[in-house]
Amino acid sequence: MKSLLQNLARWLVPVCFIAFSFSEEPYQLKLAMSWGSDFPVFSESPKRMAERVAKMSNGRLTIDVIGSEEHGRPLDVFDMVRNGEYDLGHSASYYWKGKVPNTLFFTTMPFGMLPLEQYAWLEHGGGQALMDEVYQPLGLLSLPGGNSGSQMGGWFQKRIKNTESLNGLKMRVPGFAGEVLSELGVVPTNIPATDLYEAMSRNVIQAAEFVGPSTDFNLKLHLAAQFYYTGWHEPGAELQFLINDEVYQSLPADLQAILKAAMRASAYDTYVHSVDVSAQAWADMRRQFPTIRVKDFPDEVMSELRRVNERKLVEFADDNDQARRIIESQLGYQAMMRNWTLLSDYSYLESIGR
Template identity: 55%
Template sequence: MLKLTFARKLIAAAACAAAVIAPAHAAEKTYRLKLAETWPTNFGTFSVPAREMADLAEKMSNGRLKIEIDTANKHKSAFGVFDMVRAGQYDMGHSASYYWKGKVPNTLYFTTMPFGMTATEQYGWFYYGGGMELMQKVYEPFGLMSVPGGNTGVQMGGWFRKEITSVDDLKGLKMRIPGFAGEVLAKLGASPTNIAPGELYTSLERGTIDALEWVGPSMDLRMGFHKIAPFYYTGWHEPATELQFLINKKKFESLPEDLQQILLTAMKVSAYDMTINSHHVSAENWVTMKTEFPNVQVKDFPPEVVAALKKANDELLSEAAAADPLAKEILDSQASYLKQSRVWTDIGERAYLNSMAEE
């Protein structure tokens, strides 16, 4: 059973109250859905959204909507969630959109983009700047719906066995890094790869890879990467990593309208809760890391390296936009929203933080 925080208890109480004032549904049909996760069992923050969503949906529907969750340990296909939900083997999934870039390249833009939007900016784009409509345009041909499923915030740049002092150090580097950032590193001579979450530690330990990025303090310490790779770099590649709920569209449309809305609301609430929980746990774990693991060396990439990454990123964005009209539409929309939104971020949050730093 999901352990409820005070905030979640308030949400659950409201859901129970809604059920009490709508008793007419008590004798109605129960709808059962199955959800597949990319994550293994008990996988920290990433394991929370699907369970919270299922718990809220059941309570708000007065028990009419029940969702069974299978982790990757059970279905044995961490990167098969897209295909399983599309085929109807599962009704829903919880994963990350950029994992499907090999199948549908335009899916990768809906997780995060290097040097792109922060979590607040990206949520604004999704819900008020046309992002949701563009995401559905990508997933619609496959009989799928995609809904934001929780954000990690800014991710760390990764764990490295050796210090990165120049662009040359990236050449031949075997690194676990998904999404568009992997393409950026490949352009600079690295060898990016994607590895299922449950295999990351072993791959780093055995030297299959030289470096990896995962999330940040909210998830990384429990994985034990600091025992192998002492250099921990700050981020550039995933400023707002949004997970996703995948839904089989035909199955969703078969639900009564009220249950459709309940399901969407439960997903939105659980995504928001993961986002704030990620910040909270990262803050806690950062203190733990600095006190219990003082040998971890936190580094910024040298300016020369960041400039090369940014240049490669801009070139790849231009190539992607030129090659595909839908990619161009998505990238133009993101760039336009970022340009507008970042002005306020600078005037608001950056100015505030800068003023605090000057005290």
Template identity: 35%
Template sequence: MKRRDFLKTAAVAGAAATFSGCTREQIEGKKSFNVSRQRKVKLKLATSWPANFPIMGTGVDRFAEKVKTMSGGSLEIKVYPKNILVPALAVFDATSSGQIDAFHSGPYYWKGKNPAFALFSGLPLGMVASELKCWMDYGGGYELWRELYAKYNLHPFVGGNTGVQMGGWFRKPIESLDDLKGLKMRIPGLGGEVMAKLGVNPILLPAGEIYTSLERGTIDATEWVGPALDIRMGFYKVARYYYTGWHEPGSILELTFNKARFDSLGDEHKAIIRYAAEAMTTEMYHEFMDENAKALKKLKEVHVEIRDFPPDIIEAAKKALMQVVEEQSAKSGDFKRVFASMDAYERVIRPWTDISEAKYLSIR
């Protein structure tokens, strides 16, 4: 058995003992091998989140712990919260240049560098988390992502998923499409571009300014993530109406490495990073599910009114989305190519999703 095959088998099996001390000699009765005997490697990873930020930040911390354990201490990743090594939204450039070795953030933040990058976070009214992961793994998503990121000397992994995000907090109820006209809303990414087509004035604000802006009426509405993180922001204190979501049905987060640095690692360390990232993605998604459920119960207790957007808004959003896609595709060949890949894969997987999970949920 080759060393790479051994490690992959061990990682898939999740045998902690194998990584913490069990040698190849103990497994095969042959010459011993242990990843902890490799040259020790230390990497610096910066995030776009504050220290101890729930789920996303703490998930990265657990990722680093797994890497150290699985490598027997031969690979250490030091995690730095935002603004410690570099500002929150400077992590892409810092990793690209080799100032740091890796970062954890969201691909939609970099759409100014290439419009196609926003698509790797997901598409409004598009695939949900499980479908997006299938596209990445089996539908060509990873190949496209890594091809485009390689131009910036970067090598990305999926590093978590928020699941379906909520549609936002509104100071006043939204009864029809007309109620969106002139509305000032904090909403980024492609969802913001779609909302702009519906008459909304999208506003970009850092996290620390959102609550105050909503409280003072500087903005009329804001989206954030979901109950687990939204309740910590206190939005329910100043905006009573909480709408279900469509603009981010399964937002992918990224764990991205400097490509030259990643390529210099040994095969065992590369495999450890890969499987630790897979574990982080799964754990983060399920933690969001669990924490959102608990927070939703608390929000109901404080009499938050949870609503769906009216049908005319959803229909208008679908049409606006296609306008945005056509405009971006005309401007960027990369956007056109990535969207075509996503759209083709959704046509493959959606019929199964519709008759399996969607049908079951409708029955339940």
């Protein structure tokens, strides 16, 4: 009996493939990135994700990854996914703080968590639930999209000896870090990455922060400034995958699972990729330009930056209850996790002589 059914089944298979191809046409989704299609590391995260999805779904779900050079609106990805123009996005949560203030907290915070600490907060410390609370009312899902790794504090033409050295300094430094630095007398400006070398050479600015060796080397910033300061403001920027929730709900459960697993694996892969590219670029830079001088900001500057940062966190927390709960969750988890980071990885590096 089973054998008869099996024969019948085998005969039916070609017919069924045709039937399925009409009953479930493949899902074709569009993803908009906040970067160009060739932007190193970042753009590879959604591309790798899309490849995995196509393979795992056997072509039932395909994702077209569109770079900013095509859609032309890198800082509108949030709106384009929200209004359904695109189904998915790859961007960074803190870009949307002008639209929805509490999106600020889900990328990276000055004096905040390292990438691994932040992944642990998202997954086990209530972070993802808080991110959902911010994004769900907007009809969006936001999931980790890959980490840049710890960012450098920037290139300076003169050595920073104390807070006085910062006074009146024109510096390319956007966002929250710029706001904090401005309270120490820095004049923050935003200049497109590709113009930075010229702006520094012509003394339009005297300092510039971008990302780290992986990007800075191509921008030739080391040719315009000698001092390379270690970071304090972006200990690890987590990118985001954005999903239009209505689109997500329209997918069958197996394709939902495939999409989420592909995003998860690709996010972590991107973090690993970031540190590899940074390490390679830093090795090249040091070999070719041994006169680059690496510096930490002096303690006096760091305490001032921290003081301003803490005051700003209090202002955010006073502004609304959700912000307060997010900040308290982050600070509480970070304090606990940091003790372990120091006892494990940090002590290891210190006791083996680095």
